[in-house]
Amino acid sequence: MKLPYFEYRAPATLQEALQTLAALGSDAKIIAGGQTLLPIMRYRLSRPAVLLDLGKVAELQAADEPVSGRIAPMTTHARLAHNEDATPYGRLLAAHGQQIAYPAVRNKGTVGGSLVQADPAGDWPLLFLALNARVELRSLRGTRTVALADFISGPMQSDIAIDEILTAVHVEPACTNLTRWGRAKLMLRAGEYAASSAVALQRADGRWSCWIGALDAGPMPMKRCAELLAQADAPTPASLMECARADVAQAAPEASRSSAGRAQAHRHAVNLARAIEQALHHA
Secondary structure, three states: OOOOOOEEEOOOOHHHHHHHHHHHHHHEEEEOOOOOHHHHHHOOOOOOOEEEEOOOOHHHOOOOOOOOOEEOOOOEHHHHHOOOOOOHHHHHHHHHHHOOOOHHHHHHOEHHHHHHHOOOOOHHHHHHHHOOOEEEEEEOOEEEEEEHHHHEEEOOEEOOOOOOEEEEEEOOHHHHOEEEEEEEEEOOOOOOOOOEEEEEEEEOOOOEEEEEEOOOOOOEEOHHHHHHHHHOOOOOHHHHHHHHHHHHHHHOHHHHHOHHHHHHHHHHHHHHHHHHHHHHOOO
16 A cells, blocks of 8 residues: 655754754654554554654764663664673663564664554563663753653553654663563564563562563553562462463453453463563573
8 A cells, every 4th residue: 555645854953853843743743764654654544744754863863882771762673683782781682673573674663763653562662661761752842751651651652742752762770780681572474563572671689570562552561470580589380370371361351251362361471481481591
């Protein structure tokens, strides 16, 4: 299906982009990589009159330095997938990025675009929620910082005003200082969105963060599993699986209403248990 008609603009500076966005209002839509936005436009779920391409805005590009707690919004999936940071945080970003779709998508898609579009099966919303990240938003009215958990308000919905641009993703040092991590992703066909995904992270202070993605409502925390790991450094496989099933059942209670739903819930529980087991073996 062809894209609907739109006007294309590519501002050279952040100030120019903000001024243009403020002037156009709801007629404009930001395009950061287009790997989620353009398919949405093809299905006529979004029909902006103007696409504002941020690809030439230097202030939003990734700096030539190792990954840190501040990630520029125009950082591509490929950049994080090929980062050479040997810390657990750097290796986690690399492993996560390497499983996103295909090289062509990784080379164009951006972290900022993924978070703003808030696809419930998206990879970066899941990981950065697990990392307790915050997003920085700027407009001509000023700058504000919002917890990602509050910014993503639902599937394909984020709390960004029509005149705002996401200018940074922040992860606190306490959350980048990881001792263990594990992740599991199930794709029914290679390169597609996840049918099930999960991450399990342990910070240096001992606290655990367990999340699953690819739910209809978007990524959700698995609090029972995090509590179990805090109580037992090496839970038995049976107790871990029981806990994973209970967490998934609470996150997606509607799954029990059909055989297909129960099968999907089982995949989520198995994936979550795999991510946790991987983390336990990556001390």
